[in-house]
Amino acid sequence: MKQLINSSRHIRQQLLAGLTYTYNDRLDWQRETGIITKKTIADDKVVLISGGGCGHEPAHVGYIGENMLDCAVMGPIFEPPASNEILQAIEQTYNGHGTLLIIKNFEKDLASFLEAERLAKEKGLMVTHIIVDDDCSIEIGTFEKRRRGVAGTVFVHKILGAAASAGKSLSELHELGQELVPMIKTLGVAFSPASPIGLIPQQYELAEDEMYFGIGIHGEPGYRIETMQSSERIAIELVNKLKQQYTRKTFTKAAVLVNGLGGIPLLELGIFMNDVQQLLDIEDIEVVYKRMGNFLTAYNTNGLSLTLLLVKDENWLKYLNAPTDAFGWK
Structure with missing residues (x-):
């Protein structure tokens, strides 16, 4: 397939530059990272952060906005962002009401986001997470479900994002997410x-x-x-x-x-x-x-x-x- 790509090494940075240039009325980008945030982070609600590798567009940067995410942290193609970038995003957007991480159920994604959560908690920040595992495909030769986090993740972004804007606390959002994901x-x-x-x-x-x-x-x-x-x-x-x-x-x-x-x-x-x-x-x-x-x-x-x-x-x-x-x- 023909590809409109300048350099495999710079896909993430050039993609994010193009997206944030186009939507600069609502998005800010921390250059040299994969961190994209709302122009203004509200100071009266829980902050929602998600993310993952590039290659899934419009996810996840496309879901930053009112009644959705406050921040997305993007990694290289099909690879999650590093834990230090996720930690930086948590600290940069923290407003005292807590941070909810929405994580797709892949081993590398879990490792990066949960390590960032651990480090943030060590710094005294209120952080918790929801793991999305909506995929129902079946392993060949078994009946064991893979339970990867896939397209249903955007329903989680939307419902929890609007609930956060409606004033739900961090613990209430976590409880809602735990009830929502199995559905x-x-x-x-x-x-x-x-x-x-x-x-x-x-x-x-x-x-x-x-x-x-x-x-x-x-x-x-x-x-x-x-x-x-x-x-x-x-x-x-x-x-x-x-x-x-x-x-x-x-x-x-x-x-x-x-x-x-x-x-x-x-x-x-x-x-x-x-x-x-x-x-x-x-x-x-x-x-x-x-x-x-x-x-x-x-x-x-x-x-x-x-x-x-x-x-x-x-x-x-x-x-x-x-x-x-x-x-x-x-």
Whole structure:
């Protein structure tokens, strides 16, 4: 694949320079780092920080804004930021009300963010975290779920971000996050893998007529390769597997996120969303909120993911609908 890249060594800095130049009315960038913040950090609410590697745009910098994140810390391509940068972000944005870290469930991400939390607590700062583990793909040959943090993370950003703006304390936000995350389930499918970029190699290959269920957001292999199928058949696979994660009696209201992985046209996302809607209608599951587009991508992967959120509390819907100027929440 042809790539519009000047230098693999400078991808992060040039990406962040371009994004913060474009959205300089609302974002500040700590140059020579991966730290991006709101122009003004409110002094009357808990600060929300998330982050991860580049290559997932608009995540996570695209979710800085009113009723969402206060800060994102970006690492190199598909690599989390260093713990010292996360600590710097915590200190730089600290306002006395505490800091909540939203972390995707990957070993390296956990190591960096939790080390930063430990160091911040040693300095006397109030910091806690939420780990997002919405991925429902299955390991080949086992029934052990991977539980990676994937596209459902943006629902966590939005709901906890709006709850923080509404005045929830650090402990209340942590409790809300602990209740919310188990209600979010995601599954993805790829029709072609992400191309190598920087030091990241391509991890699997697909023939022209093949697709891969259960792939990850860093180009990781999935759980089953099959001959390419229609949108309707793919929707049946994803919806059925996600439904199995819930108790049928309680799964009556859902928020839906159809997420492009970076290389799929909106035309095809729209067709897939229509198929998902028809399947949920058949099951008498009321869709009370829906979004479609590129929210957490895997560089240029031709594929998509489907996220379902069981809406247990009407406040969650209120928080989802709260207005934001975050450029990634379109």
